[in-house]
Amino acid sequence: MFGISPLGWVHTLGSLPAIPLAVYMFARHGRIVPRSTAGTLYFISMLIGAVTAFVVARQPVSYGIGAATLLLLLAGYGVGRVSILGRAGRYLETVFLSLTAFLLMVPTVTETLRRVPDGHPLVTDPKAPLLLGSQVTLLAILVIGLTAQLIHLRRLDRLALETGPGKTNIR
Template sequence: MFGISSLGWVHTLGSLPAIPAAAYMFTVHGRIVPRSKAGAVYFVAMLIGAATVFLVAHQPVSYGVGAVTLVLLIVGYSVGRLPISGRVATYVETIALSLTAFLLMLPTVTEILRRVPDGHPFVTDLKSPLLLGAQGSILAALVIGLTVQIISLRRQGKTAA
């Protein structure tokens, strides 16, 4: 089904819970919060997805996306435990984890458009206007989202001071 191998399904279904977990945290907290139940779900699902991409990927860029995702995930989940300023750690954590959500959604949307509906996908060319528009929208959401998150963190810092 959809031309996905058994290992591909493990990759897909293993990383799938990260999407609603991220959506929940962005809606409720305005950012991904690592030290929460949804944050734990996000971490495990992202770890499964990023680690298994090396086994299922067919494009060299996929290996880069997987490696960068793993690095950002580790940075985002560990920076809060390091002995550095709380505000700096929160900024690094927020930016790193927002980038992981972007790196999750970019290939997710691309693969959906290239595989659905089964046998007659919406997109057959990587330069399709539909695909490029979807990818551009995800990039715009990242830029706008990070801007809003940083402004929000700055306001929280000012009210705490």
Template structure:
């Protein structure tokens, strides 16, 4: 179904929980919260998804996205171990984990448009206006989200000072 191999299904189903969990945390907290139950699910799901890309991806760009995703994921979840960074740690944590969500959604939207409906996908060319518009929309959401997060973090930093 949809031209996905059994290993591809493991990759897809393994990373799928990260999407609703990210939506939940963005709606509830305005960011990915690493030290929470939802944050643990997000981490595990993203780790499964990014690690299995190396086994299923055919495009070199996919592997590059996976490497960047893994690096940002580990940075976002590990930065709190460096208290000497002070307030900067919260910015690094928040922004790096937000970018991991973008890096999850970019190939997700691309693959959905290239596979659905089964046998007659909406997009057959990587330069399709629908695909490029969808990707541009994700980029705009990322930029708006990062801007809002920085503003929120600054506001909280001033209130706590």
């Protein structure tokens, strides 16, 4: 079905839960929160997807996406534990993990358009306008989303400074 090997299904089904988990965390927290239940499940799902990408990859770019995803995932989950970075760690964590979501969505959208419906995919040419438009849309969502996340984190930091010890927070 869809020309996917058994190992390809492990890759697909293993990484698939990361999509709704990322959407949930973006909607609820404005970012991927690594030290949460959803964040832990996201990490596991992304790790499965990134590692198995090396086995199922057919194009050289897939190896690059897998390696970048793996590095950003590990950096995103590790940088928050480096206390010397202070608040900058949270910003880096947000950027790294948002990039992992982007690197998940680009091949997901590309492969879906190139495989569905089974036998008569929506896209057969890698330069098809639908495919390129989808990828540009994902890039725009990344840029706009990251900008919004960083502005939100900055506002939280300012609010924390304003509502230091002895001050009240009235909204």
